[in-house]
Amino acid sequence: MKQKPTLKVIAKELDVSVSTVSKALRDSKEIGEETKNKVKAFAKLYNYRPNNIALSLKNKKTKTLGVIIPEIVHHFFTTVISGIEHYANDKGYNVIVGLSNESFKKEVINLEMLANGSIDGFIISVAKETLSVKDFHHLSETIDQGIPIVMFDRVIDEIECDKVIVDDVKTSKKAVEKLISSGCKHIGIISTKDYVSVGRLRTEGYKNALQSNGIEVDPDLILKIDDKFNSDDNLEFLEEQIHDYFKKNAVDGLFAVNELYAITAMKVARQKGLKIPDDLQIIGFTDGVLSKHAYPPLTTISQHGFEMGEEAAKLLIERLENTNDEEEPFKTTIVKTDIIDRETTKL
């Protein structure tokens, strides 16, 4: 086992000073050609690489981004991470991932654990519990300490920072209008409780679409699922609620604010003998594996998670590397969405 050589051991071995070695490796013109070559050869031979930690300490920069998300077993978040990784690696940054599991406490712990010098900035999508309890002190404190944060998807209006979102209202409106124009008369929505920003906004878009098409909004057609935690855990609960919903309402069009709700609705509809898309048309939100491989394949809105990730990383790194004295104003990037036409809607 050969230990990683340090400047010190190279210096001793070659009988020069540490500074000489350092400078030689960085090709400083202070050092003579001969010495440089000697040092470089030796360094190559022993596969010298500067110690990152020491550099971090010296530069007060870790070249590492902290990404905190509610859960990783979730297609959308993984595509975002891919995007972040892609951009970050390109710029020489690493990515350290923290999982909040939708828990406020774990989110706080993760933030604190990483804010002690381990990372230069955060990219975060806030936990449902945090949104629900409305306690954002950990976020504002982090920003106060000079650690920039970029929020994506689930953002908080009260906190000033860079954000990457999708135009939820407009996009949802577009989706629901698609249902309207393909003949649906009774369109319902399966959403989340209002404290989840995206759920609220998408519901708003749904209402907008109906109203501007002269259709009255029927509150009964709006189903708000209360899943505070990991959605996979209470799948039965979800099915039950959708069952009840179908029992009470006869819809021929359905807009679901995420894939899982859409897929589950399809499943329940099938059990009730409804043909898709003939009896019931469905559009989901967030294009993931489920939509693509569902039967029938689900028409859905692509949020372009990869681009969102890239954009978030870009905003963060730009802020980190901004050397101007004046603070850049905070930006909110809106990533475009697309409706992916598949087989749960008619043309």
Place this chain on the structure above:
Amino acid sequence: MKQKPTLKVIAKELDVSVSTVSKALRDSKEIGEETKNKVKAFAKLYNYRPNNIALSLKNKKTKTLGVIIPEIVHHFFTTVISGIEHYANDKGYNVIVGLSNESFKKEVINLEMLANGSIDGFIISVAKETLSVKDFHHLSETIDQGIPIVMFDRVIDEIECDKVIVDDVKTSKKAVEKLISSGCKHIGIISTKDYVSVGRLRTEGYKNALQSNGIEVDPDLILKIDDKFNSDDNLEFLEEQIHDYFKKNAVDGLFAVNELYAITAMKVARQKGLKIPDDLQIIGFTDGVLSKHAYPPLTTISQHGFEMGEEAAKLLIERLENTNDEEEPFKTTIVKTDIIDRETTKL
């Protein structure tokens, strides 16, 4: 914006020495009660937290694990990451994620980028390209430098290190025998090329099952997909191959070495008018969202990714924290599998 206070500024502020502050905060008995209280109060007020980087440098430990996986947009890998995170966080470790995208080069870069002091050890599932080119120098060099590696799922026999795997042969045998016992006469397998260890082993299990049940192995029934890269990209290619396969062979039972192959096979079968499970029974490998939400829900083998992740983290952290002088021998943990009975098989 208040900057994070350091020991130095606290010391100056309270007019004591840096060491005194350090010791006071760690409750050393060298320091008088009065001073301790004063320091602690001040530290609390200014929300002092020791700088992680400085600690890492001093202790030569980062309390960070590097996880390198082929792709993150993949249910199995994300469950493994969850497991790793869970165990690691519990032990005070952070997790830094690197994506190889199935590329040898990116795997090497990731390894090198993190091996410079950023992490204490690696958990890795090797890229397909690495397996295919059989170049493992980056792995052995890392181990040589004293950085332990734990491999999971896709492992390399030639490299000595801790490993976490599933008994692919035995598990596959069990699955195929299930097909046999539920009446299948012509059982096929959709696997990967042999350089992917899990593909090879699962094919072996398939053959074993047939042989020990007196069925001759028909090489035509073994389809080996050559997807060197991200499987989502060449979905059409996959479908095509399966189409051809069905054209040439009349199977009534199918074992697929992963979810995607199984789901795609179902799709193609449906197009050919085959009823599942009546005309064709299918079992997949790796229980993910796809299997669960497929139509019909796919009978599949659960690899328990979460447990694999936990186990990998456990092996790594145990090795890192092992203070005995004698090297622990390398362990290979075999995580149990289960067949999740759903609706693509008969009873």
Place this chain on the structure above:
DNA sequence: TATCAACACGAAAACGTTGTAGCTTACGTG
């Protein structure tokens, strides 16, 4: 021969910690 660049290198500080060793002061003991 004295002066001065240019050159090649080294010493030391700094980043934030911790641990060891050392230094006062006060007090008790012989």
Place this chain on the structure above:
DNA sequence: CACGTAAGCTACAACGTTTTCGTGTTGATA
């Protein structure tokens, strides 16, 4: 009174870098 010692604190080194500021040698110039 001299000595030992305990309490309470500080100085310093070290982790691995980079960078600023020397410093000594050489050779050329006045």
